[in-house]
Amino acid sequence: MTVKATGKAGAGRTAKIKITRVDKRCKTQNGLHGEGCYGCNCDDDCCQWGCDVDLATLKVIFRKRELIEPLVDARLEDCFKTGLKEDEDYAGGAYRETAVRPEDTRCAFHLRHQPRGCALFFLWANRKAPKRIVPTICRIYPLTWHRGRLFVDGPLRKLCKAKEKTGKGVKVPSLLETQAKELRALFEIEEK
Ligand code: SF4
Ligand code: SF4
Incomplete structure (x- = not known):
């Protein structure tokens, strides 16, 4: 396959990434609730690795x-x-x-x-x-994927919204729920 990254060609329609396994933790880990990353004091710590x-x-x-x-x-x-x-x-x-x-x-x-x-x-x-224009990983983070498996990237940054303490009995949506819109746009999830 020949690939170029000069940007001269149009992005066109891109096939979705196939997922066949979703780790249980995606459904149990608190998500980026409320204002998400913007309402968090994490200082964009996850951007320290690049992407x-x-x-x-x-x-x-x-x-x-x-x-x-x-x-x-x-x-x-x-x-x-x-x-x-x-x-x-x-x-x-x-x-x-x-x-x-x-x-x-x-x-x-x-x-x-x-x-x-x-x-x-x-x-x-x-x-x-x-x-x-936003990389796939940055649209769904801290979820990530590898060879058909969707999982929570780790370790989560210390101040990440997904680790924020919530009041006793307060239930917040899971990562799978808060990232659902981007997952739908970019991935085809068919659990086996
Ligand atoms: S491209 Fe991704 S890792 Fe880089 S600054 Fe943007 S959100 Fe952060
Ligand atoms: S560390 Fe967590 S809350 Fe902060 S920008 Fe990254 S994913 Fe969002």
Whole structure:
């Protein structure tokens, strides 16, 4: 298979990622309830690892270069630490890993001029960029997947909303429930 991540081709319609096993914990772990990540004091801690960007998303990112680069003070070429790796587990059949900035230990796409937030989410929410500009993993996190299995990534960051203490007897939706909309958009879940 030949794959390119220059962004010259259109993102087109991308097949959903197939899931055949959902870990029980996805249904029991508290989800990103209330205002979710935005209503949390976690300082976007999960962005300290960077992320894998699927090919379908890479194409959109490179099309929006002029909008992204000023938000992150970097050229797109410097926002990745790997080249393209073929892998059918990712939308479009390949992915690249983002770089992590040594200055603030945040993913290269974390907003530069604001204490919190992601440039890619920002462009979707405020500049009408297609939602595909946000990597699949960042749309469902802290859920993740591997070879047909959906599970909770671990360890959860200390201040993650999913770990927030709730009052006695207060029931909040599970991760599977709070992430349901994104899961429906990106995954085909058929448990065996
Ligand atoms: S792409 Fe955005 S949300 Fe995902 S790890 Fe990077 S900064 Fe965080
Ligand atoms: S997933 Fe958890 S750690 Fe990451 S931004 Fe949301 S609340 Fe914070």
